Each structure stands twice: as C-alpha cells, then as structure tokens.
Amino acid sequence: MTAAPVAGPEPGRPATEADPPLAAYPGTPDGFQRLWTPHRQVYIARQAGRPADDCVFCLAPKVSADDNLVVHLGELAYVVLNLYPYNSGHLLVCPYRHLAAYTDLTDLETVELARLTQQAMRTLTAYCHPQGFNLGLNQGSIAGAGIAGHLHQHIVPRWGGDANFFPIVAQTRALPQLLGQTRDGLRTLWPNAKSAL
C-alpha cells in the first residue's frame, strides 16, 4: 500500500526527501488561500489607544500651515479638513489631547468642541451654502472610527442630490474642489464665524 503524499511547502507539490520535515514549517497546510496584509498590523497598532507619535490628529496642528489642512486653531481643539472627505468641505473638530472617548473630554474641551462645530457650520454656510449637515462622532473602530485613538467630530455639509448613484454603484465620490482651495477659502471666512459667537 502506497502512503498518501504529504503536502509540500508549495500547494499541490508533494513533499520530497529534499524538503525539511513539516514541523519545520509554521503551521500545517490546510487548503486555505492566504491574503497577507502586513500593513494591517500598522493600522491595528495605531488603534491601541497609545499616544502614537504618528497619530495624524496629534501631528496636524504642529505642521506648518502651508502643509496641513487645518482651517482653525482654537484653545483646546482645532478644525481640519478630512483628507478622505464624504463631501466637499467635510471638516473634523479634534481636541489637541490624544484621547479616544467623548466621555474623557474635560468640560472646557466639551464646550470648545461644540463651539467650534457651530463656527464650522457657519463658515461652511457662508462659503458653500450647504442645505444641511451631518454631524457625528464614531466611538470605537467597531462603530466606524477610522482613527479610533484620537477623538474627532465629523461635520459633513450636504446638498440635494449629493447622494447620487456614484457612491452606490462605483464606490466613487464626486468632489468638485481641491482640498487646498477649500482650506484657503474657509480660513479666510473663519474670523466672521468666530465674531458671531
């Protein structure tokens, strides 16, 4: 009776005398295909909540104004354009402190987050006349937070017809203006929004 061929290091090739014993491989072949995604480990490490040197929301306000997408710097929080916007003018309000939970904000930070959100809505209204807004906080990666370790409030301006077939059919969003143009326009108009408080 002939012994069943033992799987070799490559799928579909029987082992030979020249191959090391199976125990030398890190696991037993099981017929599954693997999609190796080492970049995910970097992403996962960022979600661990540690004050990461490479946290984009910690770094953004420290970069020179010409190189960042920051629209306004407040006392305890700041406003920045989302690099991956759902819509033109999609803003994020972030505390300077690296914290994840809305419940960890101090009272002063909570007030400033709310005031900057109002200022952002007024500035966007003056700049591009949206017909509505979506405001929201995604708390935790399970709830959709892309960068869960650093709290950020979304402000998404909305217009009639902006939820067209593009995102549904083609996973594509139509964005009529470049981020740098939007940033410059909002920076120019922001002082007016502040004086309205």
Ligand SMILES: [Zn+2]
């Ligand atoms: Zn951070």
